[in-house]
Amino acid sequence: MASRFNKLFTSIKNTGFGEQASQQGDRLINRDGSFNVRKRGLGFFDQLSYYHAFVSMSWLQFLGMVTGAFFLINLFYASLYWMVGYDQLVGLEGTTNFQKFIEVFYFSTQTFTTVGYGKVSPVGTWAGLISAIESLNGLLGFALVTGLVYGRFSRPVEKIIFSEKALIAPYKGGRGLMFRIVNARRNQLTEVEVQVIASMVDSKRNNGMRKFYPLELEINRINMFAMSWTIVHPVDKESPFFDMTEKDLNESDLEVMILIKAFDDTSSRLIHVRSSYKYNEIVWGAKFVNMFDGVNDGKATIDVEKLGEYEKATLPTGIPETN
Amino acid sequence: MASRFNKLFTSIKNTGFGEQASQQGDRLINRDGSFNVRKRGLGFFDQLSYYHAFVSMSWLQFLGMVTGAFFLINLFYASLYWMVGYDQLVGLEGTTNFQKFIEVFYFSTQTFTTVGYGKVSPVGTWAGLISAIESLNGLLGFALVTGLVYGRFSRPVEKIIFSEKALIAPYKGGRGLMFRIVNARRNQLTEVEVQVIASMVDSKRNNGMRKFYPLELEINRINMFAMSWTIVHPVDKESPFFDMTEKDLNESDLEVMILIKAFDDTSSRLIHVRSSYKYNEIVWGAKFVNMFDGVNDGKATIDVEKLGEYEKATLPTGIPETN
């Protein structure tokens, strides 16, 4: 594993991020896992993924969008009926133009949703045509909504939460870079794999050039992700942080990039999650508070609210024992 | 395989279950494969997966839920029509308020399902608005139901059944830990992989601390899961059970955790199945009864009802021959 990584990440080019891309203060991966990158020259529509947007917005937003579109579309069709003349519709009872428009608007909704009470109905050729197209439009619209609804249902629902800070913590007589994750959903994740890559300007060794280092982990794969998981990079002789002080770390413009892969039982799909910590999101000399909350009703319990909690700790100066 | 396992499971931390989580009498994995864990501090909605619930309940429950929701929603809309006044609807024939409410309730169902006979229809502005919203609501509701129905269809339908007990059985001149599985569906599973992990307090070796041991299997992968499969862990010198007696086993608070991975031909998806046996679900000195039931009409036949059947057997004291 390590050797493959070393091959992949010794030079900046290999990550797909260019050298110039990594200026002081920028991050390559946002905390929500998206890439902090812009592509110029692509058309607006090329870049947008409407489907993805509709599928990942909240249900409230989604219902709002659908309802809004519903009213706008009916306003449009009501205007069309008005343009061809209200005499092409029978059954209107209103006497003023406004009253009639309201009635025609409702007739439009009855056509779009295919309710079609028939109290009002088209008699003229144009109104007949418009209402035929509108009902087709309505059915296509609801085919679309049905597709989006299922899309919302079927995508993996994982929500892996990361501790707010990463820590340089005491570890086996030495120190380790640690962060903690928990699965905030009830779906069951298995075969979880983690890769961690450090991107930093290491003034001591590389003449101020930015380099990428894969970080060796204590464990990079667990079979079942039932509780929380503290991911640990032991700061041993192989670590790029081996001889660094707190000051070095802050000046290195360090970004710790995290790639997680897991199998989601509920959706039977592989999921990928990314995040990153910048140097100012890493606390020097601290350790995480225990999340375990005893056994209640025969169930091992963890307190998710303590995920990010840590306390000051003195760092040993030795090298972590590796077994 | 073994070496990777050993790396992963030598210490308790590595499974994602904390040390304290494993007190006497608790199990980590329930027999249905869910984790026996509670996460505090997550909101109620964060943890729930409605989609998963609706997709995994029985068809009877599902139809009951849908029908119940249908009547409640129509009751709600019928009340709205009542609130804006029955004079906003034409075509009602009832004379008492109760008769009218029944009629309005049916009008509501005709709107929600978009049948819209038109015998009763809205004339006032408020009734028009409510019925427009109700028909939109109806279509969204059925988009939802359609999505759920497809979700129910498309998820893998595997049902791997485990023998009720695991056995310490005679095996090749020595003994083996055995359990038996069968695929209770007609879908065809291929590339089936099994991992077995023992979680136990081994008083002889680890000062009463709980440890996790991956168990070596006679075979851990089969290409086709057509009949039944007896999974065997040979109790040889490498086995954590090597020098244990029946009494040791019962005092070890043993839990044998099983992780199965397979490819489901019907849904073209990978599936993961879990289960576990606690020490009191393991029978010392027994062997499984043959499930094979001869060849009938040219088809090899097994009797699934015999899956869990076993009979007493004397255990040899030797070490299983491994080839």
Next chain:
Amino acid sequence: MASRFNKLFTSIKNTGFGEQASQQGDRLINRDGSFNVRKRGLGFFDQLSYYHAFVSMSWLQFLGMVTGAFFLINLFYASLYWMVGYDQLVGLEGTTNFQKFIEVFYFSTQTFTTVGYGKVSPVGTWAGLISAIESLNGLLGFALVTGLVYGRFSRPVEKIIFSEKALIAPYKGGRGLMFRIVNARRNQLTEVEVQVIASMVDSKRNNGMRKFYPLELEINRINMFAMSWTIVHPVDKESPFFDMTEKDLNESDLEVMILIKAFDDTSSRLIHVRSSYKYNEIVWGAKFVNMFDGVNDGKATIDVEKLGEYEKATLPTGIPETN
């Protein structure tokens, strides 16, 4: 690869097929890839997969089933309306009972499909209730049909055809067991992997016991499956067929089982295909006819109808050169 195979298949148990299952004349895998196995003791419903049946039948059968169900359901509801009395429906024009039943049947279809012209409509409480339930039923029915239609669309559409016979053919100065496959669809298959396993009673070596042998292949993986592929097992010193004559082969009750795995570009899914050849489907001393049909309009062309065509060929007595 070979070593893993050897481990998996040296004994009968390892395939998941029991020893007794392999009596003379039975095949383990049918030519269509299903297992030739019966499981007793499972309930009728446990074993059936309705979804799979509806998704894999022909479109003609599917439309027939849907139309048939449509008419039966409406017959049922028409009978319900008849039972509560035709006076609960207004708008009927028929004078005889039969005429009225026809009208009510059509009213039922208009309710079930939610057309709801309103020419006939319910007035009584019972007819109102029945029509409310029927329209809900209709919508649920079409949610079901929509789910099935999408299920039919989205499953992989691969259709790998096998040559009718396998051949013992001349191969590199010796002989080889060969069969030929082609992808009969326009979808593009990549990363195709093949495993071949022989199940036979080898009277010379194993006292008449049935054994399973993985067969080494000349190539067991191709990156692109664009044309046809002749899969070759060289009969060299490692082959279980090395010293067998045509007569030995016929007496061995040989079954050559084939497992194919590929990635289907169109559905973005992994597919698995199985088939098998029994000893009487293997031709001794023959070779396949070339399927290549020249370059037409700049496209390399193969003639799929020649897939199974072969001609007599003299078998060399040497050992195939392996490089």
Next chain:
Amino acid sequence: MASRFNKLFTSIKNTGFGEQASQQGDRLINRDGSFNVRKRGLGFFDQLSYYHAFVSMSWLQFLGMVTGAFFLINLFYASLYWMVGYDQLVGLEGTTNFQKFIEVFYFSTQTFTTVGYGKVSPVGTWAGLISAIESLNGLLGFALVTGLVYGRFSRPVEKIIFSEKALIAPYKGGRGLMFRIVNARRNQLTEVEVQVIASMVDSKRNNGMRKFYPLELEINRINMFAMSWTIVHPVDKESPFFDMTEKDLNESDLEVMILIKAFDDTSSRLIHVRSSYKYNEIVWGAKFVNMFDGVNDGKATIDVEKLGEYEKATLPTGIPETN
């Protein structure tokens, strides 16, 4: 990797493309990734994948097809109503046959979409039957459209663009074959793997026979495909291009085939992309222009329009340094 490749591709047979398929001037893979192959003898329907066609056409085409089908189907049903006689429909107001046909056409659309105003409605047995079937037809049609719409949504939306030309460019003191790719969508691709295979007639070594060579790459896998990726095959001693001149290359009928595999975060699916460069799409002595466009608003920016831009460059005559 290399060794496996060498095994797979040393002879022409191994790619699934026959020897004869590779005549001068043909390409095996089209630039859009499809195979340049024709299969004779398959039925028209066997080869077509309607679903694939409907799912991959543009939205405009799709809506056009649906609308066209809608009008044709209604024309068909309107003709049926005409054939059974307009006296089986009540509510028609037209006086000429043409006027009536228009009305009946609209009645048909109201039935097909299940709007069913009821202004016109069937009274006769035949019109009742036709309208019952038409409404069923309409619902099945929209089940179909809903399935197709979701199919359009859920397929991976990747659009990897290749530089128009591949280059023989200066590389680490020697030369390299290079091409450049970018992901033109906003979806995030991870775990991108590339395989490159050269198909050529190497007159110096193989007596003019076509051979397939896997090409070693500087890097064949990146974890994140956030920006652009220049894929490089170093022309070192192992390269089939090592002692070739520009003239040799043009006479070799070279085709460079590219297979890309990646994980698409948005659809949670694996995707496969193919393309190829023929000898006349490879520029000798040129290098790519930098696409990096500075950091704007804290985002590293690349200019996608420069993907294919290159400039003349002198090729060193040395061998690339490999580390």
